[in-house]
Amino acid sequence: MSKAEVFQLIQQYQTIIIHRHVRPDPDALGSQGGLAEIIRATFPEKDVYLVGGDDPSLTFLTEMDSIEDGMFENALVIVCDTANQARVDDQRYAKGDKIIKIDHHPNVDPYGDVRLVDTEASSTSELIYEFYTTFKEDGLKMTDEAARLIYAGIVGDTGRFLFPSATGKTFSYAAELVMYNFNRPALYDQLYTTEHEIARLKGYILQNFTVAETGLSTVKITKDILDEYNVTPRQTSALVGTLGDIDGVLAWAIFVEEEDQIRVRLRSKGPVVNEIAAKYNGGGHPMASGASVKTWADTDKVAADLNEVCIQYKKDQ
Template structure:
């Protein structure tokens, strides 16, 4: 017998009843399924991708389910398994592409999603250039929260395993800022309860997510010794290529210390600015205590959520303009 789900989860699912039914029908129809997500993945991208792939495997064991994309420099394989490596021939068989946590086509980690017989996007970002077969709801704190709502509302006797639940929980914790961002709602906690009910260990999950090495401590020390604060409380630090080499970190890891300013009185927004020699740009991660900063991120080839966004600077000369735009929010 299917477990009775929380009324909050049930109510949120009613609005997407038809869309959820179509997703389930597609999963049942295709024997080959690939779950995609965005490049330079975070906890939510990987948690949603692997949680959904695991759920499909658990409930449809005869299906060939794969996950693709770039591996994370520190999360893999410590938290998440290595992505599948597929040659182009694999994609000649008709397959279903489920794309999660992606705001635009250029952000999808593997371009071969385009070869899919059917494509479905499940996302919680406010903007996107993908318009067909899209399930979008910006009121979810995390894509993982969205997907858990979907599978719990599926019609049928399905299981949510401890393994799948742990992936989803990591995604929810990551994108909700450990349940501290304003996007966190009673529904977020209802989903967290359903996931915890599978038997996952909170202490083990948090240890995996937030354990640090001695080298990590040196990076934190550098950030604390070199950050700057604007007149209206925008804190930021810069990691150029030389500093990254000296600290023995990759470009992808540049933003890992951005939330060190989250609970500091007088700091209203905070950013990491990391040089990316490969793409000849500076990658920016922006966070905010209250006011939405995604509008500013959009001015600089980026976007995202109200309190957590990303942007890109062509040169470091654009930094002053970025900080000035953020400053305006807090005048």
């Protein structure tokens, strides 16, 4: 892990293209856009681009650029908040001259020529701010817009600072970021305003979840349910924390049927779930992970594995 190498490469290249993962969340966009703003403010002569698909619900944060394949030639590519290569949004990233990985997930896929990975960081946005603080005496510049984006990423990945990943350092950085000139109440409104359809689906989840004696809670959302509530599979990500507020729940899984697979969203208050996610074509953090399976029978296997993890966790307490 070398911040100095990252800084040197940013100084060296004229064209810098910044990627993040598919199905972006606030941390993916906050780190991607925040880093771009810092580079543009510091090196206005450089060509800096953001690539990936736009998520209409998050374009209030930042929007992507459209660039030709030839732009990747002799370009520095930076991939933010993406643990493995398969999840990089816009696979042209591999065409770059040099590739930097900046991430806070477990480094299970150590791709790239240079890697800045810190699993102790609350978010990749926190890592971007720390990168700025390391080199601000060397000329890196922070802007109001960069601060807004980075703050949004930290807020998103810490669940408004409620998750255990929010450390003293996280709060210290947040305190510095809010000193910049951006509309924090408006940002919170944009991040957390709930659409009517999502609110109604939340009601369905709260009426149909199950809780085992072990503390495992699950709920299944089929295509028919999604159609009934007029919600897309992607929109259900806003509801992933719903079951965590229920008394007695230690770990939970939300299974969402998509066109060709069933999305598995795993969360926990203690039991480690990322190893189970890895078993089912996924991965992530110890207490916040994702996976995918093909059939509803497979979801029962995921639930059985989660149940065992909860049992062991209780024994170890």
